[in-house]
Amino acid sequence: MVKADGYGLGAEAAAKALAQAGARVFFAATSAEALAVRAAIGEGPQILVLNGPSESDVAQIGAAKLTPVLNSLPQIELWSARGPAALHIDTGMNRLGVGPEELAAAAVALKEVTLALVMSHLACSADAKHPKNAEQRARFIDAASLFPKAPLSIAATGGSLLGADYHFDLVRIGVGLYGSGSLDADNPRLATAATVDAPILQVRDVEAGETFGYGATFTAPKKMRTATVAIGYADGFLRSLGGRGYGVLAGQKRPILGRVSMDYTILDVTGCAEAQAGAMVEFLGANAHVDDVAHLAGTAAYEVLTTFAGTVRRTGSRA
Numbered sequence: 050m051v052k053a054d055g056y057g058l059g060a061e062a063a064a065k066a067l068a069q070a071g072a073r074v075f076f077a078a079t080s081a082e083a084l085a086v087r088a089a090i091g092e093g094p095q096i097l098v099l100n101g102p103s104e105s106d107v108a109q110i111g112a113a114k115l116t117p118v119l120n121s122l123p124q125i126e127l128w129s130a131r132g133p134a135a136l137h138i139d140t141g142m143n144r145l146g147v148g149p150e151e152l153a154a155a156a157v158a159l160k161e162v163t164l165a166l167v168m169s170h171l172a173c174s175a176d177a178k179h180p181k182n183a184e185q186r187a188r189f190i191d192a193a194s195l196f197p198k199a200p201l202s203i204a205a206t207g208g209s210l211l212g213a214d215y216h217f218d219l220v221r222i223g224v225g226l227y228g229s230g231s232l233d234a235d236n237p238r239l240a241t242a243a244t245v246d247a248p249i250l251q252v253r254d255v256e257a258g259e260t261f262g263y264g265a266t267f268t269a270p271k272k273m274r275t276a277t278v279a280i281g282y283a284d285g286f287l288r289s290l291g292g293r294g295y296g297v298l299a300g301q302k303r304p305i306l307g308r309v310s311m312d313y314t315i316l317d318v319t320g321c322a323e324a325q326a327g328a329m330v331e332f333l334g335a336n337a338h339v340d341d342v343a344h345l346a347g348t349a350a351y352e353v354l355t356t357f358a359g360t361v362r363r364t365g366s367r368a
């Protein structure tokens with residue numbers, strides 16, 4: 050899965066790395082994303098377009114040998130039989146896909162189309178105990194019986210972690226490739242794929258009673274040493290981490306004091322000799338796991354990764 054610019058890491062770089070590692074099937078959300086991925090990895094791998102075709106890009110999808118995911122009867126009609134396609138069946142998420150009452154009509158309309166995949170998407174796979182997982186799986190098997198020759202897929206990252214019952218012929222792993230795993234304590238944390246570091250601009254010694262940043266929301270309880278770091282919400286560092294998140298310097302978590310501002314964040318570096326102007330602080334990476342950061346920010350790893358998208362300077366793979 051390389052949608053959303055490869056979850057913020059860069060779709061072309063991610064697609065190239067994944068192709069090199071052996072991935073043969075890629076998913077993008079839009080045809081524009083898919084075309085960029087095609088240019089990066091060439092002919093050969095299959096690239097699916099999750100949004101499906103629209104009047105304005107149906108010809109282009111065909112010409113670039115992209116595989117559209119057909120999400121509705123009008124999309125099935127629009128595609129007619131221009132080439133292989135995937136069919137998305139809705140099994141209870143009610144977001145995209147052909148609904149149960151439309152399936153028979155879809156099967157008739159797709160008679161001339163080679164189905165590269167029949168897929169559905171789980172609403173609650175992040176919660177292994179949620180009854181909706183098994184319910185959607187059962188509906189999927191039922192619906193897919195109308196398309197006996199097509200390979201099947203229901204699992205994204207969460208579904209993949211639910212076990213082999215959910216794997217079918219293809220898993221569509223997205224966020225897991227980029228380092229976020231299940232939040233279930235029984236599952237190990239996934240390896241880091243993205244790192245964000247920023248330099249210290251200034252170190253200050255402040256007296257007890259002084260306050261920090263906009264709104265003066267934090268007051269020093271004692272004499273403190275602080276570091277002002279060149280990262281802020283304009284870089285995609287979530288403002289909700291103010292007073293909750295941390296940066297890692299010299300192997301230790303340094304709490305954020307007060308609010309995150311547009312280009313700056315203040316950390317408590319009391320007692321840290323390494324805190325000097327120019328020293329780099331880690332805000333995302335092996336020591337600041339994306340799932341921890343997301344939890345502190347009150348959001349999901351998806352948002353942490355994609356909010357950084359395009360706003361931080363990419364230095365490429367360290368592999």
Ligand SMILES: *Cc1c(COP(=O)(O)O)cnc(C)c1O
Binds near residue numbers: 205224
């Ligand atoms: C985004 C998406 C995925 C990948 O989901 P992750 O949770 O990131 O693994 C798979 N399938 C569909 C239909 C999606 O929209």
